[in-house]
Amino acid sequence: MKRLVIFMVLLLGIVIGSNAFAFPKSVHGTITMEFDLSSHPANKEVKLWIPYPISSEYQTIKNITVEGDYTESGVYSDKKFQTPILYARWKPGTQSRKLTLRFDAERIEVVRRNFPANESCWNPADYKPWLLPTSLGPIDDPVRTLAKKITRGKTTVLAKAKAIYDWTCENMYRDPNVKGCGSGDVLKLLKCRGGKCTDIHSVFVALCRAAGVPAREIFGIRMGKKPVVDITKWQHCWAEFYLPGYGWVPVDPADVRKMMLKHNLTLKDPETKKWRRYFWGAWDPYRIKLAVGRDLRLNPPQTGLALNNFGYPYAEVNGNPLDWLSPETFKYKIIFRQK
Numbered sequence: 001m002k003r004l005v006i007f008m009v010l011l012l013g014i015v016i017g018s019n020a021f022a023f024p025k026s027v028h029g030t031i032t033m034e035f036d037l038s039s040h041p042a043n044k045e046v047k048l049w050i051p052y053p054i055s056s057e058y059q060t061i062k063n064i065t066v067e068g069d070y071t072e073s074g075v076y077s078d079k080k081f082q083t084p085i086l087y088a089r090w091k092p093g094t095q096s097r098k099l100t101l102r103f104d105a106e107r108i109e110v111v112r113r114n115f116p117a118n119e120s121c122w123n124p125a126d127y128k129p130w131l132l133p134t135s136l137g138p139i140d141d142p143v144r145t146l147a148k149k150i151t152r153g154k155t156t157v158l159a160k161a162k163a164i165y166d167w168t169c170e171n172m173y174r175d176p177n178v179k180g181c182g183s184g185d186v187l188k189l190l191k192c193r194g195g196k197c198t199d200i201h202s203v204f205v206a207l208c209r210a211a212g213v214p215a216r217e218i219f220g221i222r223m224g225k226k227p228v229v230d231i232t233k234w235q236h237c238w239a240e241f242y243l244p245g246y247g248w249v250p251v252d253p254a255d256v257r258k259m260m261l262k263h264n265l266t267l268k269d270p271e272t273k274k275w276r277r278y279f280w281g282a283w284d285p286y287r288i289k290l291a292v293g294r295d296l297r298l299n300p301p302q303t304g305l306a307l308n309n310f311g312y313p314y315a316e317v318n319g320n321p322l323d324w325l326s327p328e329t330f331k332y333k334i335i336f337r338q339k
Helices: 002-018 124-130 143-150 157-171 186-192 197-210 253-262 270-279
Strands: 026-036 046-051 059-068 072-077 084-090 098-108 215-222 228-230 235-243 247-251 287-292 314-317 332-338
Touching (some): 026 046, 046 098, 098 287, 143 157, 157 253, 186 197, 253 270
Antiparallel strands (some): 026 098, 026 332, 046 084, 215 235, 215 287, 235 247
16 A cells, blocks of 8 residues: 555656646736826827737737727738737827727647658748848848858758757846847847847847748737736747748747746756747747737837837837836836636
8 A cells, every 4th residue: 555655646746747837728818008108298299009919820819999098099000010000199288198908818828849741842932021130130140150050960941940949948048137028139149148038039030040941039928827917017029930831830948048047947957858848839828929020110100210129019209219118107007817
């Protein structure tokens, strides 16, 4: 009997350990974004652009409501990436400037690892937007030289992407002192190697593109695991690459490094290896996609420079941008409520 008890305890430990990173198949909740730009002088024109959620293969968005005292508003998309945008404007002379965006969201866990044995023929021209450099993500030297070194001897898209994923997990690290999600300045990051999610995935994407692998960042926000969670600063960036004959493959090396930092793990720890296996070809369901693309011109167009990315709300007062990384002064709050 004693041996049986010991065996059952060991077996239970194995089962629990094997499910240590198991996620629910889907997550449901309501996200409420509240903006209050009333503190700015009443004689100034104020414009606000918000990443606007839409349903897609992996998420369902319903019951969208927009309320506020704006002079005008509308839902548009940028011309290059077709990223949806909620736009609002308050004319000069308006004292109160408030807007609330509320929507129900359901997101599923994404697992795509049943890769084909042979890759199909494909035309890189069909995926040109996801093979081009960006202002902070060049693909010429030194990025191209490093990409060639990482993928040396690899002849398939899948093998190249996996080599770059492994290199990113092993050579980048999460720096908690970086503001927001990071800017994704690839040349600087290849020198310091530390950053947040946009930084780490910008390196992954730039290396993929330099190696001829179509890849892109996805910008969104995490959903909470408690009944009510303030997710104002829970923006997240993840990535995917295109595998010919199969489609887009999810990856998140930044969350590998985040879990390593959170749990004080090394690359050799078994938990790290589990995270690396999971986020190669998978995303957990605690995330809502909001935008794609870099160097965006919004619609209606902003006065300021092209946006590095549209992972955060953006606003201008008389054409001068507010600091979107400072919700305390920008005055916005995002709340998640479980359903």
